[in-house]
Amino acid sequence: MIRFVDATKIYSNGVVGLKNVTVKIDKGEFVFIIGASGSGKSTFLKLIMHEETPTEGEVYVNGYSVHNMPKSEVPYLRRSLGIVFQDFRLLPNKTAYDNVAFAMQIVEALPREIRRQVPLALGLVGLSKKAKAYPNQLSGGEQQRVALARALVNNPAVLIADEPTGNLDPKTSMEIMELLDEINQRGTTVIVATHEKSIVDAMKKRVITLDRGELVSDVRKGSYTNED
Amino acid sequence: MKIRTLRLLAKEGTKNVYKNKLMSFASLATVLTTLFVLGLVLLIIVNVTTNLEAQKRDLQVKFYLRVDASKLEEEEVALFIEQSRASGVVADYQYESREQAYENAKKDIKDESLMEGLTPENFAVGYFVTLTNPDSSDAFIAKLKLFSGVDSQWITYPKQELERISGLMRAFNYVALFVIFVLMIISVLLISNTIRLTVYARRKEIEIMKYVGANDWFIRFPFIIEGMIIGLLGALLSHLLTSQAYGWLKEGLNTLFNSIKLSGLQLVEFSELGVRILVVNVLFGVTIGIIGSFMSVKKHLNV
Numbered sequence: 001m002i003r004f005v006d007a008t009k010i011y012s013n014g015v016v017g018l019k020n021v022t023v024k025i026d027k028g029e030f031v032f033i034i035g036a037s038g039s040g041k042s043t044f045l046k047l048i049m050h051e052e053t054p055t056e057g058e059v060y061v062n063g064y065s066v067h068n069m070p071k072s073e074v075p076y077l078r079r080s081l082g083i084v085f086q087d088f089r090l091l092p093n094k095t096a097y098d099n100v101a102f103a104m105q106i107v108e109a110l111p112r113e114i115r116r117q118v119p120l121a122l123g124l125v126g127l128s129k130k131a132k133a134y135p136n137q138l139s140g141g142e143q144q145r146v147a148l149a150r151a152l153v154n155n156p157a158v159l160i161a162d163e164p165t166g167n168l169d170p171k172t173s174m175e176i177m178e179l180l181d182e183i184n185q186r187g188t189t190v191i192v193a194t195h196e197k198s199i200v201d202a203m204k205k206r207v208i209t210l211d212r213g214e215l216v217s218d219v220r221k222g223s224y225t226n227e228d
Numbered sequence: 229m230k231i232r233t234l235r236l237l238a239k240e241g242t243k244n245v246y247k248n249k250l251m252s253f254a255s256l257a258t259v260l261t262t263l264f265v266l267g268l269v270l271l272i273i274v275n276v277t278t279n280l281e282a283q284k285r286d287l288q289v290k291f292y293l294r295v296d297a298s299k300l301e302e303e304e305v306a307l308f309i310e311q312s313r314a315s316g317v318v319a320d321y322q323y324e325s326r327e328q329a330y331e332n333a334k335k336d337i338k339d340e341s342l343m344e345g346l347t348p349e350n351f352a353v354g355y356f357v358t359l360t361n362p363d364s365s366d367a368f369i370a371k372l373k374l375f376s377g378v379d380s381q382w383i384t385y386p387k388q389e390l391e392r393i394s395g396l397m398r399a400f401n402y403v404a405l406f407v408i409f410v411l412m413i414i415s416v417l418l419i420s421n422t423i424r425l426t427v428y429a430r431r432k433e434i435e436i437m438k439y440v441g442a443n444d445w446f447i448r449f450p451f452i453i454e455g456m457i458i459g460l461l462g463a464l465l466s467h468l469l470t471s472q473a474y475g476w477l478k479e480g481l482n483t484l485f486n487s488i489k490l491s492g493l494q495l496v497e498f499s500e501l502g503v504r505i506l507v508v509n510v511l512f513g514v515t516i517g518i519i520g521s522f523m524s525v526k527k528h529l530n531v
Binding site: 051072075076077078079081083085089091092093102105107108111150 | 230248435436
């Protein structure tokens with residue numbers, strides 16, 4: 001599903017993003033990527049979604065060779081992923097409904113299909129009643145739910161979340177996490193980068209720890225501190 | 229891309245024009261202003277050229293027959309001139325008979341003693357010919373000289389005047405081309421700069437679309453439609469504005485020309501040029517709108 005083979009990313013300013021990381025994430029897994037700021041969490045995710053390419057090594061995602069794929073194929077890679085960001089990244093002049101519908105429009109789904117799937121996705125994240133609201137009329141938690149619905153609506157094989165709860169209060173954060181867990185139960189691979197200890201500890205999932213770009217531990221049913 | 233998607237994106241672009249009101253307004257104002265200036269300059273150029281062209285056409289070949297020319301010789305020349313008009317070489321001509329020449333002379337010369345003893349037979353038949361193409365005067369005069377009836381010493385053509393006007397037109401054409409060229413460049417820069425600003429304000433939007441997996445055309449197309457609509461609106465509005473402004477200008481200048489007895493100068497009717505200027509404006513506005521959007525979006529697509 002996702003495979004890093006000796007992947008290294010050194011940015012043009014010399015900063016090491018990731019150093020010789022080899023890791024494999026299987027279909028249906030729920031994985032936390034943790035580490036301090038600058039540990040390489042974001043780089044790890046950016047390599048998956050081809051926002052960056054590795055300077056050395058190989059990265060395979062959903063059958064795409066991300067390390068040497070032509071630019072024209074990037075949209076297709078991204079369509080096989082659902083991506084959720086810390087800052088939600090919703091289109092400001094579209095309603096919640098239209099934001100979710102947008103993800104289906106770009107894959108040229110049938111209008112009939114869009115009218116059926118979008119309410120389902122919004123229902124799944126508990127936002128059916130706010131379908132007509134614009135992002136600035138929604139709370140942070142609600143915006144993140146819309147972003148989740150958008151990430152899910154095309155049934156991606158992998159869902160990537162970069163600090164999805166970074167801008168949310170603890171209660172809302174847990175709700176989002178429960179949603180991610182639910183999504184994972186339905187078969188979607190979920191990868192979450194975070195530095196929120198309480199969440200990682202509570203979820204008891206696989207935890208990959210990065211430190212200054214290196215993979216320092218990879219534990220099944222781990223916690224933030226990795227005592228076990 | 230499917231037709232359905234194209235329709236969706238076109239609708240999206242149209243909606244965006246009024247969803248981003250302020251930026252649309254800024255772009256529209258820029259397009260409007262630059263096209264307005266461009267339109268006025270085009271009008272000035274057309275007017276100057278038309279008037280110079282008219283002056284050139286007013287230059288006439290004047291020639292007289294010999295005073296002792298026979299009836300046959302006169303008829304030969306008359307036939308030649310008629311044929312030249314039929315073939316389009318001559319645009320128009322006036323014929324002055326011996327009698328008319330005599331009468332004219334009588335009118336012009338106040339001192340009657342000078343006219344004493346003169347009859348129409350002492351005057352020559354004259355022709356004042358306006359050529360369709362003033363540049364063909366040399367060839368025309370050469371042909372005239374072949375007729376025995378024509379008094380080759382009395383063929384006149386204001387050659388110097390023609391060369392002066394031609395020179396003026398050439399110079400003016402260069403200046404006009406240069407001015408239009410510079411104006412076009414300024415317009416392109418101004419308009420594309422405004423578009424770049426509006427796109428920059430929405431670069432986050434473009435980025436988001438990229439992350440969701442939209443391909444470049446999907447993102448670009450609505451922006452291009454937007455640019456096209458603004459370009460078109462700007463062109464149409466500037467056309468209205470230009471026609472109004474030109475109307476006032478024309479009225480004012482015509483009054484002025486009349487008051488200083490320059491009635492030979494005539495401003496071209498806007499309706500004669502309107503369609504052409506509209507076409508230029510629309511083509512220019514829409515093209516810049518499209519190209520400007522295309523280029524500006526391109527910069528932000530590399531995510």
